[in-house]
Amino acid sequence: xxxxxxxxDRFMMPxxxxxxxxxxxxxxxxxxxxxxIASEDVFFFTKRVDNSRVVRQADPHAGRxxxxxxxxxxxxxxxxxxxxxxxxxxxxxxxxxxTLRQEKSRLLNERASLDLAEARFVSTQHLQExxxxxxxxxxGPENVVYFEARQENTIARRIDPVKDQAR
Amino acid sequence: xxxxSTSRLRWLARIVLVWAGFIVARLVQLQIxxxxxxxxxxxxxxxxxxxxxxxxxxxxxxxxxxxxxxxPCDSVCVNPMRIPDLAMASEILAKILDLDQLKLYGMLRLYxxxxxxxxxxxxxxTDEEAARLRNLxxxxxxxxxxxxxxxAYGALGAHVxxxxxxxxKGNGGVEQALDEELTGHAGSxxxxxxxxxxxxxxxxxxESTPGKTVRLTILxxxxxxxxxxxxxxxxxxxxxxxxxxxxxxKTGEILALANYPTYDPNIRPKKxxxxxxxxxxxxxxxxxxxxxxxxxxxxxxxxxxxxKPWTIIPCGNGSIxxxxxxxxxxxxxxxxxxxxxxxxxxxxxxxNVGLKVGDRNMFExxxxxxxxxxxxxxxxxxxPGLLRxxxxxxxxxxxxxxxxxxxxxxxxxxxxxxSVIANGGRLVHPKIVMSTKTDPPVQVLxxxxxxxxxxxxxxxxxxxxxxxxxxxxxxxxTSAGKTGTAQIYDxxxxxxxxLYNASFMxxxxxxxxxxxxxxxxxxxxxTAGYGGPASAPAFREVAAxxxxxxxxxxxxxxxxxxxxxxxxxxxxxxALADVSTSVPEPPxxxxxxxxxxxxxxxxxxxxxSAGEGIPVDFAGRTGVVRSQIPPAGYPLPxxxxxxxxxxx
Numbered sequence: 001x002x003x004x005x006x007x008x009d010r011f012m013m014p015x016x017x018x019x020x021x022x023x024x025x026x027x028x029x030x031x032x033x034x035x036x037i038a039s040e041d042v043f044f045f046t047k048r049v050d051n052s053r054v055v056r057q058a059d060p061h062a063g064r065x066x067x068x069x070x071x072x073x074x075x076x077x078x079x080x081x082x083x084x085x086x087x088x089x090x091x092x093x094x095x096x097x098x099t100l101r102q103e104k105s106r107l108l109n110e111r112a113s114l115d116l117a118e119a120r121f122v123s124t125q126h127l128q129e130x131x132x133x134x135x136x137x138x139x140g141p142e143n144v145v146y147f148e149a150r151q152e153n154t155i156a157r158r159i160d161p162v163k164d165q166a167r
Numbered sequence: 168x169x170x171x172s173t174s175r176l177r178w179l180a181r182i183v184l185v186w187a188g189f190i191v192a193r194l195v196q197l198q199i200x201x202x203x204x205x206x207x208x209x210x211x212x213x214x215x216x217x218x219x220x221x222x223x224x225x226x227x228x229x230x231x232x233x234x235x236x237x238x239p240c241d242s243v244c245v246n247p248m249r250i251p252d253l254a255m256a257s258e259i260l261a262k263i264l265d266l267d268q269l270k271l272y273g274m275l276r277l278y279x280x281x282x283x284x285x286x287x288x289x290x291x292x293t294d295e296e297a298a299r300l301r302n303l304x305x306x307x308x309x310x311x312x313x314x315x316x317x318x319a320y321g322a323l324g325a326h327v328x329x330x331x332x333x334x335x336k337g338n339g340g341v342e343q344a345l346d347e348e349l350t351g352h353a354g355s356x357x358x359x360x361x362x363x364x365x366x367x368x369x370x371x372x373x374e375s376t377p378g379k380t381v382r383l384t385i386l387x388x389x390x391x392x393x394x395x396x397x398x399x400x401x402x403x404x405x406x407x408x409x410x411x412x413x414x415x416x417k418t419g420e421i422l423a424l425a426n427y428p429t430y431d432p433n434i435r436p437k438k439x440x441x442x443x444x445x446x447x448x449x450x451x452x453x454x455x456x457x458x459x460x461x462x463x464x465x466x467x468x469x470x471x472x473x474x475k476p477w478t479i480i481p482c483g484n485g486s487i488x489x490x491x492x493x494x495x496x497x498x499x500x501x502x503x504x505x506x507x508x509x510x511x512x513x514x515x516x517x518x519n520v521g522l523k524v525g526d527r528n529m530f531e532x533x534x535x536x537x538x539x540x541x542x543x544x545x546x547x548x549x550x551p552g553l554l555r556x557x558x559x560x561x562x563x564x565x566x567x568x569x570x571x572x573x574x575x576x577x578x579x580x581x582x583x584x585x586s587v588i589a590n591g592g593r594l595v596h597p598k599i600v601m602s603t604k605t606d607p608p609v610q611v612l613x614x615x616x617x618x619x620x621x622x623x624x625x626x627x628x629x630x631x632x633x634x635x636x637x638x639x640x641x642x643x644x645t646s647a648g649k650t651g652t653a654q655i656y657d658x659x660x661x662x663x664x665x666l667y668n669a670s671f672m673x674x675x676x677x678x679x680x681x682x683x684x685x686x687x688x689x690x691x692x693x694t695a696g697y698g699g700p701a702s703a704p705a706f707r708e709v710a711a712x713x714x715x716x717x718x719x720x721x722x723x724x725x726x727x728x729x730x731x732x733x734x735x736x737x738x739x740x741x742a743l744a745d746v747s748t749s750v751p752e753p754p755x756x757x758x759x760x761x762x763x764x765x766x767x768x769x770x771x772x773x774x775x776s777a778g779e780g781i782p783v784d785f786a787g788r789t790g791v792v793r794s795q796i797p798p799a800g801y802p803l804p805x806x807x808x809x810x811x812x813x814x815x
Contacts (some may be wrong), residue, residue: 061748091367098358098366109239110314112222119233119319124391141643141711146720 204774215358216372219322221315221337221351224378226328226342228387229420229601232367235328235342235432237335237378240315242290242794249307249730264289274504285764290333291315316342317755324390327383329600329777330432339359339445340433341381345600350615351378352724382601384420389413392712393423400688400705401427402671407690410449410578411705412716413713414683416586418673419595419605420546422713424449424579437513437593450544453552453575454668454689456636457653460571462624462672465509467524467532476506476623477770480516487515490562494518512650514570523570529565530557532601535611536584537594538576543605544597552576571653580681582685585672588624589680591780592617595791615777619645622773625677638703641711643676643721645782645808648673648706650698653775655690667691676722677712678782678808682713719730722808763799764811772811787813 042136103156197205226235243264250256253275261268266289279284289296291313300308315330331341337343354375360369385751395410399408413423425523430436434446436814442615446452468474485499495515508516521529533539539554553575567573576584578599587594592612596605612620618792624647627633628640632648651670654663669691674680686702688711695701762779764772768791781803799802 034262039193048373069242091535094367098369101369102366112238115233115236116317116319119236120231123320124387128391136682138712139643139715141715141721144643144721146718 168800175535178780190759199568201591210467212651213359213361215360215366217356218310218323218355218360219292219356219373219375220314221353221375221377223331223495224349224380226349227380227382228324228385229383229422229538230386230389231382231654232387232624234324234383234385234387235316236317237314237316238605239312240291240294241310242313243288243297243300244309244311245286245288245307247275247307248282248284249796250275250279251307253279259303260288260300260304261310264296272375276386282758303555303586315324320387321433322429323387323394324383324385325429325432326426326449327385327390328432329547331443340546341383341600344545345478349378349381354378355739384415384422384601385424386422386713386716388663389709389713389716390423390425391650393425393709394427394429394709397425397427397686397688398706400686400702404688404696404701406696406701407668407689408448409686409688411687411709412449412454412582412587412683412685413709414582414597414685416589416595416680417781419583419586420601421582421597421599422717422726423709431791447546447548448545449578449687449691451548451550451577452579453577454551454687455570455572455574455656456576456581456670457651457668458512458514458517459504459581459649459670459672460463460574460576461512461569462508462588462620463536463538464517464521464569465505465623466536466588466620467528468505468520468615469619470532470612471525471528472523474505474520476619476773477504478511479503480505480519482508482510482513482515482519486514487518487566489518489566492563492566506623506626507630509623510630510647512627512634517570518566521565524565524569526557526560526565529568529704530554533568533574535594536587537597538574538580538584542577542583542597544579545600545603549579550577552580570683572652578685578687581672581687582671582683584675585685587611587682588617588620589674589683590617611657612666614780617782619678619773622676624649624673628673634697634699635671635673635703638699638706639671639673641707641714642713643723644672644675644714644719645679645723646675646707648703649803650703652691652697665692667696667698667701669696671702671706673703673706673710673712676719678722681719681770682710684713686711712794759802759803761795761797761799761801761809764795764809767792769813776809782808784810785813786810 181435189276214296220239222237222239225233225375228234228628243260245256245260246251253272257268257272257275261271271288275586292300296308301310316335317323318328318330325340327340329342329344330338331342332338333350337346342349352375354371354373356370357370358366360366363539375728384729393413396410397411400406411423411425414421422490424447426448427448430444432680436442470652471691475482479502481502482496484501485496498513499510500513500516503511503513505520506640507513508520524532533554538552541551542548543549555573560568564573583594583597590608591614592610593594593608593682594611595608598605625645627649628635628646630636635648639646639648639650651668651672653668653670656662657665659662668687668689670685670687672683672685674683684706686705688696688701691697691701758781759781761780762775764775764783767775769785772783772785772792790813792811795809795811799808803809
C-alpha cells in the first residue's frame with residue numbers, strides 16, 4: 001500500500017527480527033500462489049446518513065471569537081498593506097519616472113529637429129529666396145533713414161547728411 | 168505489526184526536517200556562497216546601461232542664428248541571424264538605403280555564416296529613409312539613435328565652420344580649432360527593467376556634459392552678401408579663386424570671411440573630389456599683395472622720414488633701374504606728390520619712397536603691421552606669410568617690397584594691417600570666436616600718421632584719377648582704400664605670368680571706420696583684371712551692405728536725385744520731429760566743436776585737424792581758408808566733417 005502509514009510501517013518493521021523471518025518464510029511458502037489482483041479486496045459502498053435532525057450546540061463564545069478573527073484579519077491585512085505600500089508606491093513612481101525620462105529624451109530629440117527646421121527656415125538663403133519671390137531688394141543708402149534722439153529724448157530727429165553738413 | 172500514529176508523526180517530522188535542512192543548505196549555497204555569481208546574472212538580466220547623449224555644441228553667428236548644430240538621427244542595423252531570407256533582405260535594404268545590393272548581400276552572408284548577431288547596414292540615414300524602413304515593420308530591422316552634424320545654412324561660411332568626420336570630430340575650420348570645447352561627453356545611466364523590459368528604476372552612473380556653444384563674430388547676413396559678391400567678382404573676371412574678409416577695425420572681430428570656390432559641409436567629400444575647394448584661402452594661402460602694400464611703404468615713410476603727403480616724389484617717367492634691374496611703371500609720370508603716388512599707384516614713386524625709408528625701417532614697419540607672423544585667428548592652418556629676414560634681403564629687395572613683391576601675405580593679414588590705419592595706428596588681432604580674449608591693441612603708428620594715411624587712402628577713392636575712383640565709392644558713405652595688382656609668379660617656369668592677384672583693401676566710413684574689407688581674386692587677366700575693376704566693386708557692395716546691416720549712419724550726401732516739393736512732403740512725414748518750419752537752433756552739445764580754420768594755410772589746417780582728429784574736406788588747393796562749413800564753434804557730432812574753402 002502506498003500510504004504514508006504503510007511507508008512508515010516499512011521503516012519500523014525491521015526493528016523485530018521475528019517479524020522479518022516470519023514474513024520471509026511466509027513469502028517463500030506462498031511463492032507459488034497467484035498474486036492478488038490489485039484492489040480486488042476494496043469495495044465501495046455508500047450509506048445515507050440523515051443529519052437533518054442534528055443541531056449544533058450553541059457556543060456562547062463563538063461570536064466573540066469570530067469578531068476577534070475578523071478584526072485580527074483586517075488589522076493584519078492593513079498592517080500588510082501599510083508595510084508594502086511604500087515599496088508599491090516606489091515601484092509605481094519608478095515606472096512613472098522612467099516613462100517621463102524617456103518622454104524627456106524624446107522631446108529633446110524633437111526639439112533638436114525643430115531647431116534645425118527653424119534654422120533652415122530663417123537661413124539667409126531661404127530668406128533671400130522669399131525676398132526674390134516677393135521682388136524685395138536690399139535698400140540703397142539713400143533709402144535708409146536714421147533717427148537720432150533729441151536732447152530732451154522726447155522726439156526723434158532725422159539725420160540728414162545734406163542738411164547737417166550745410167548747417 | 169502496527170505502529171501508533173505518534174511514531175509515524177515523529178518520522179514525518181524528521182523527514183520534513185531533513186528536507187528543510189536540504190533547502191536551507193541549498194539557500195545558503197545560492198545566496199551566500201554563490202551570491203556574487205547569481206547577482207551578476209540577475210543584473211545582466213534586469214539591468215541595462217544606457218548612454219545619455221551629449222550633443223556637440225552648436226555654432227552660432229554673432230546674432231545667435233544657428234549655423235551648425237547636432238541633431239539625433241537613425242542608424243540602421245540588423246541581426247543577420249534573425250533574417251529569414253538574406254537575398255530578399257539585401258534587395259529591400261539596398262533599394263531604400265541606396266546601397267550596392269551585391270555588396271550588402273555579401274556582407275550579410277559573411278556575418279550570418281560567422282554567426283554574428285549584429286551588423287551596421289547604414290549609419291546616419293536620412294529621415295525619409297528611416298521612415299520608409301519603419302513603414303515596412305520588419306522585426307529584423309533595428310534602429311539606433313546617433314547624432315548628426317547639420318549645417319543649416321548649407322554652404323554659407325563653409326570655410327569658417329569647417330566640418331566634422333563620421334565620429335563628429337572636427338576636421339576643418341572652427342569645428343577643428345575648437346573641437347575640444349564643442350565635443351560633448353556622453354554620460355551613462357543604469358536602468359532596471361521588469362520582465363517586459365519596462366524600466367522602473369534608474370541610477371545615474373556618469374553625468375553627460377553637452378558640448379559648449381560657440382558664438383562666432385560672423386554676421387550670417389553679411390557673410391551671405393560677401394560670398395555672393397566674391398563669387399560674382401571671381402566669375403565675372405574668369406578668375407580661379409578669391410577670398411574676402413570683412414573686419415571690425417576697432418575690435419578685430421571678423422564679420423565675414425568668404426572664399427571661392429566653396430563647398431557644402433553637409434555633403435561628405437567624395438573620392439576624387441578636389442580638396443582645394445576646402446582650403447580656407449583667406450587664412451592659409453599667402454600671395455604677393457602688389458600695390459596694396461604701398462600703404463605700408465608710405466606709412467613707414469611718414470613715420471621715419473620727413474616726407475609729407477605733398478612732397479614731390481620723382482617717378483622717373485615710368486621706369487627706374489635699380490641695382491641693374493629695370494622696373495617699369497604702368498603709366499609714366501615725371502614726378503608726383505606722395506599722396507598721388509598712392510592714388511595713382513605709381514610703382515616708381517613707391518620704390519623711391521621705399522628707398523628713402525631704407526631696408527631696416529621698411530622691415531621694421533612691415534613687421535609692425537603684422538606681416539611675416541600669424542595673426543592668431545582661431546582657424547587651423549594659418550599661414551604666417553613670407554617676410555624674409557633682413558639679412559636675406561637683396562639690394563633690390565627694398566624696391567620690390569615697396570610695391571608689394573618679394574613678400575607674401577594672407578587676406579586676414581591685409582585686413583589686420585588695414586585696421587591699423589583705420590583705427591588710429593593700433594594693431595588689433597583678428598578674432599572669429601566672440602568669447603576669445605585677444606592681446607590688447609598695440610600702437611604701431613602715430614595717430615597722426617594713421618590719420619594722414621586715411622586721407623591719402625581716401626584720395627585713391629575720391630580723386631578722379633585714383634585707381635579706386637570708379638569702383639570703390641560707396642553712395643552715402645566716405646570710403647578709403649588701395650587697389651593692388653600683383654603678377655602671379657609661376658614657380659615651374661620661374662617667371663611672372665600675365666595673370667594677376669587683384670586686390671582691394673579699404674574701409675568705411677573714413678572718419679570713424681566701422682568696417683575694413685579686403686577682397687582678393689586670383690588669376691585675373693587683362694586690364695579688367697586689375698585690382699580696381701576686379702576687386703573694388705565687391706568692396707563697394709560688401710562695405711555698403713555691412714554699413715547698412717551695422718546701422719552706421721551715412722556720413723556724406725548720397726548721389727540721390729534732388730527732392731521735389733512732394734518729396735519734401737514725404738520727408739516731413741518721415742521726420743516727425745521737424746514740426747517747426749524754422750531752422751532749429753543747434754542743440755546743447757558737450758562734445759567737440761568746430762575749430763576756426765579761417766585764414767589758415769592748408770598745411771596748418773592739416774596739422775591742426777590731424778591733432779584734434781577732425782576730418783576735413785578741402786575745396787581748392789592753394790591759398791588760405793576763406794570759409795568753412797560748419798562755422799567755428801559749431802558742435803561736431805560723430806562723423807561730422809568740416810569743409811574748408813581755400814583761396815588766394
